[in-house]
Amino acid sequence: MQTQFKNIDPPMWVAWNQAKASIRVRFLRMLITSIGVALGIAFFSSMEVLAFSPVKAGMQSHSQMQWLTGTSLVMCLVGVTNSMLMSVTERYREIGTIKCLGASDSFIVKVFFLEALLLGAIGSFGGALIGTLLMAAVMAATTGGPGVGSIGLVLLIGTGVGMLMTVLAAVAPAIQASKMPAAAALRVDV
């Protein structure tokens, strides 16, 4: 008997269903991850509001603002990467099992991509909203507040940056995990 190989990849909805099931069952864990993303982005967004504001609350120079925004971005990146890295590494065994069932490497990456996209979108938008509105309220009370246009822009930047970071932080280790031999993935005990 000779195996006739065909190039079959399951449709995207199979990966989507797997991602949805994972989020539903691990809801609390995912919620904590999402809150981690939200907090990082909230800090970043609040700094962005300051940076975009025409009035710098009378204390920050341009370079100080850049430094603050950059620092907030790094803190956010570390937090998000840590959360997403954990969520991938704790599931090596599941990855090994799905590989045994015939999943291609790309299917595994797709599942983590979709999960991260959803988590990233919710966490980042929530965080951007909180950070932007809080800082806008503080500024409104002290210096007259930022413009409506800059609030919209910061929301957009915060959500975009958060989603990008979340997806990259999840997909990079997922690609690495998907390329592991199934036996090695099954052996990992986290």
Add this chain to the structure above:
Amino acid sequence: MSDEGSREVVVRTVDVVKQYGEGEAAVRALNGVTCEIFSGEYLSIMGPSGSGKSTLFNMIGGLDKPNEGSVFVNSVDIAQLTPKELAFLRCHTIGYIFQTFNLISVRTALENVTLPMLFAGLTPEEADERGIKLLELVGLGHRLHHRPSELSGGQQQRVAIARSLANNPSIILADEPTGNLDLKTGQEIIDLLRTLNVERGVTIISATHDHKMLDVSDRIFHIRDGQLALVETREELDKAKAGV
């Protein structure tokens, strides 16, 4: 076995060497294993812990690649396969059963069984229909929508058996399938595997410590220190049992 020459070989290993680690810390889990496994047989791989039986299991199942030598599954050298071809082989040709069941914890029993079918390109309706039949076959027709955490160990292993049959594989690989089960449930799982072997003609390859497996096996491979130390046939086992 007298008719070995005429039987179809489904798995062949040639001088397989598997080494973990490098330099002085290197450990040779397999040290030149050459064997043939025939279509439709029930084969047990026995040996003490650390003897290399699970490593051989991983090699045969395409879960790992050897450092030296070749593994042929249905005449295909798995070392030559691309990751996609290897995934196709796992999906269509081999079914896996593990000591720790390894069900996907976030999916129901039916979803666990149908997932490999969706990988194989079946529609959800076709997959559900076949999945329900398989779960009924293993006696779990009433547990379709339960998640693994809601099932007993024996029931989880039955789901794993149904899942291993999802795409009508020619080989089922079972790694210590009774290792986490009590005696009675373990015997039920062994009987179920033997029934599937006889009725469906599927080749069963089981790495095991469990001596109850001896009663149903057509052949036993004894692994010692990474080498195939002894091959016992059913006739030899029966003679030994009868005290001849």
